[in-house]
Amino acid sequence: MSEKRRLIIDCDPGHDDAVAVIMAARNPKFELLGITTVRGNQTVDKVTTNALNLCQYLDIDVPVCKGMTRPMVREGPPVEERLHGETGLDGPVFPPLTKKLDPRHGVDFIIETLLASDRPVTLVPTGALTNIGMAIRKEPKILPKIEEIVLMGGSYQHGNVTPAAEFNILVDAEAAHIVFSCGRPVAMMGLDITRQVLCHPGIVDRMRQVKTKAGKLFVELMEYFSMTQKRVFGWEGGPLHDPTTMAYLIDPDCIETREMNVQIDITGGPSHGRTNCDFFGLLKEAPKNAKVAIGINVERFWDIVEESLKMYDPL
Numbered sequence: 653m654s655e656k657r658r659l660i661i662d663c664d665p666g667h668d669d670a671v672a673v674i675m676a677a678r679n680p681k682f683e684l685l686g687i688t689t690v691r692g693n694q695t696v697d698k699v700t701t702n703a704l705n706l707c708q709y710l711d712i713d714v715p716v717c718k719g720m721t722r723p724m725v726r727e728g729p730p731v732e733e734r735l736h737g738e739t740g741l742d743g744p745v746f747p748p749l750t751k752k753l754d755p756r757h758g759v760d761f762i763i764e765t766l767l768a769s770d771r772p773v774t775l776v777p778t779g780a781l782t783n784i785g786m787a788i789r790k791e792p793k794i795l796p797k798i799e800e801i802v803l804m805g806g807s808y809q810h811g812n813v814t815p816a817a818e819f820n821i822l823v824d825a826e827a828a829h830i831v832f833s834c835g836r837p838v839a840m841m842g843l844d845i846t847r848q849v850l851c852h853p854g855i856v857d858r859m860r861q862v863k864t865k866a867g868k869l870f871v872e873l874m875e876y877f878s879m880t881q882k883r884v885f886g887w888e889g890g891p892l893h894d895p896t897t898m899a900y901l902i903d904p905d906c907i908e909t910r911e912m913n914v915q916i917d918i919t920g921g922p923s924h925g926r927t928n929c930d931f932f933g934l935l936k937e938a939p940k941n942a943k944v945a946i947g948i949n950v951e952r953f954w955d956i957v958e959e960s961l962k963m964y965d966p967l
């Protein structure tokens with residue numbers, strides 16, 4: 653077998669972030685080096701507690717480092733309490749927390765881990781891009797150590813917080829600008845595909861048959877998330893935005909991408925936070941700086957989720 657792909661997950665768990673972590677941590681294709689957290693779905697303290705609870709419950713033995721409490725330049729939208737609840741991960745009840753927070757700041761953990769690695773590392777941001785943007789600005793020597801940045805965010809069509817902008821990008825558009833213009837490979841899993849993988853009740857019932865700790869947790873997470881998604885957006889199930897990053901990494905054939913120029917709107921106007929994607933290649937001279945997801949094999953996606961849940965200890 654070829655070498656495992658090294659990953660750092662930078663997240664704001666968050667129900668769909670939690671599923672992305674579940675998919676990564678036991679997959680034999682990956683070596684998960686650590687988890688960093690960022691303000692987004694809830695305050696950074698709350699999402700960090702959620703990451704620790706998740707790791708403790710599923711015996712995921714990796715460092716969890718708390719990252720940025722605020723965006724780099726301007727205040728973004730409020731935390732996403734409507735969808736993720738007061739804790740940021742409402743639904744499951746975890747045992748008392750004993751797993752300790754790693755004392756390193758998330759930004760420094762990313763820098764130190766990349767510099768110390770003898771081969772490139774893939775960054776998987778499933779929240780705002782504040783930690784990654786800060787790490788690139790603080791220590792540009794990390795750039796050659798970044799194999800790829802596989803992120804959930806943006807959309808070449810419509811937004812989900814404003815008509816133009818998706819939440820993760822809007823929270824810190826300036827950080828997103830740094831990431832998309834950093835010169836390293838970027839793969840963007842946007843709303844265009846993530847809205848196609850709605851975790852409707854039939855999917856929840858299917859995963860209920862997976863009798864592992866991860867299967868049980870998935871059901872508890874999705875029962876809550878589906879309820880709030882229905883209330884806020886009218887969806888019949890919660891879109892599993894963040895797990896599309898892992899589906900792409902586990903089986904690239906599951907997701908169709910197209911290389912294009914992507915520029916982040918940081919003008920502060922009504923389209924602030926929009927990922928302007930040159931879908932038709934109109935900007936002939938502009939660099940194709942990202943692979944943008946344009947299609948997803950929905951059946952294959954759910955198979956990958958199910959296979960991932962089966963990798964955990966039985967109940």
Ligand code: BDR
Nearest residue numbers: 666668732778819820893
């Ligand atoms: C993104 O926003 C967050 O609420 C989700 O976790 C996901 O990362 C979707 O817009």
Ligand code: CA
Nearest residue numbers: 666669778779
């Ligand atoms: Ca997220």
